[in-house]
Amino acid sequence: MDTVIYSLLTIAYLILFAVVVLLAKWHSWADIGNVLLMVILALLYDNGILALGKYIGEGDLLRALNLTRYYLHALITPLLVLFAWNTLVKANLKWAKKGIVPWLAVLLTLCLIIIEFVTVVRGISLEPTMKYGALSYKNVGAGNFPPFMIIGVSIVLVVTSIMIWIKQKWPWYFIGTLIMCLTPMIHFLKTDALHNIAEFVLILALLATKAYQDKKIYS
Template sequence: MDFYFYLVFTLSYLILLIVGFVKRREKNIMSLTFFLYLVIVGLIVDNAIIAFGKFIGTDSLLENLHLFRYWTHAVITPTLILFCLGVLQKSGKKYFSTARAIWITFTCTCVLILIEIITVVAVIELKPVLEYGILHYVPVKKTAGSILMIIIVSLILLVTGFLVYIFTSWKWMLVGAIIMGIGSALPIKVESTAFTNALELVLMISLVATDITFSNKE
C-alpha cells in the first residue's frame, strides 16, 4: 500500500513544482524564495527512490540511491531558512533585506548543512528494511545531528509563519508549519512509513501557496 502513497507524493510534488513556476509572476531565479523549489525537486527524487525501491532490489544501486537521498536532505533541507528570509522580505519589512539579515541567514544555513554532513551523512551506515511493501535503506544508528537540523528548520518555519501572519494576516504558512510540527511531535501510531511524508506534502503546499501569493503582490 505504501508504494501507492509514495507514488502519489512523487506526482503531487511534480505538480506542485509546475504550479509554482506557472502561477508566480516573479521569474527572478535570484529570489531567495526560489530555494523552495530546490527543496521540492529534492522531495520528488526522495519519494521516487522510496517508491521504486522494491523494483530495484537489495543491492549496491539502491543503497547508493538512498545514500544520495541523505546527502540531498543534508544539503537542500536547510535552504528552507533562505526561503523564510525571502518570504519575510516580500512582507514589506525593510530590516529583512539588510546585508546583516542576509549574512546571518546564509551563515545559519551553512552551519546546519555542515552539522548534518559531519554528524550524519559522513558517518552513516545503511541497512535494508522492508516495511509495508516498501524496500528502503535506513541508518543503522540514529544520530542527534539530523534531529537538531529538523528541529531548527521547523522552528524557523513556525516563527516565520507567525511573523508573516502578524505583518500581513496571511495564515497558511503558519497553519502548514503547525500541522507539520504537531503531527511530527505526537506519538501517533500509523501502519505506514508514509505519515511524515504526508505531513511534509501539506507543509510544502502551504509554502508554495505563500510564495505564489507574495510573489504576485510585488
C-alpha cells in the same frame, strides 16, 4: 500501501514543480523563493526512490540511490531558511533587508548543512528494511544526536510564519509548519509515510505563501 502513497506524492511533487516553474516565469527567476524548486526536486527524488524500492530490489544500486537521499536531505533542506527569510523581505519587514540579517540567514543555512553532515551523514551506515510494503535503506549508524538541522529549520519556519501571519494576515504558512511539527507525535497510524505526507503539506503551504506574496508584489 506505503508504496502507493510514495507514488502519489511523487506525482504530486511533479505538479508542484511545474507550478513553481510557472511562477518563476511569470514573476522572476532571480527570486530567492525559487529555492523551493530545489527542495521540491529533492523530495520528488526521495519519494520516487521509496516508491520504486521494492521493484529495484536489495543491492548496491538501491543502496546508492538511498544514500543520495540522505545527501540531498542534508544539502537541500536547510535552504528553507533562505525561503523563510525571503518571506520576511516580501512582507516588507525592512529590518529583514538590512544590515547583517541577510548574511545571518546565509550563515545559518551553511551551519545547518554542516551540522547535518557531521551528525548524520558522516557516520552513515545503511541497512535494507521493508516496512508497510516499501523497501528502502535506513541509516543505522548515526550517533545519538537530536535532529539538530530539522529543529533549526523548524524553529525558523515557525517564527517567520507567525510574523507573516501578523504582518500580512496570512495563516496558511503557519498552519503548514504546525502540521509538519506535530506529525511526529502521531503514532497510531499503520504507515511509515506520515512524515512524507506532512512534508508535502508543508511544501504546499510554502508554495501558496510564495504565490500569495508574489501576487501582492508583481500585480
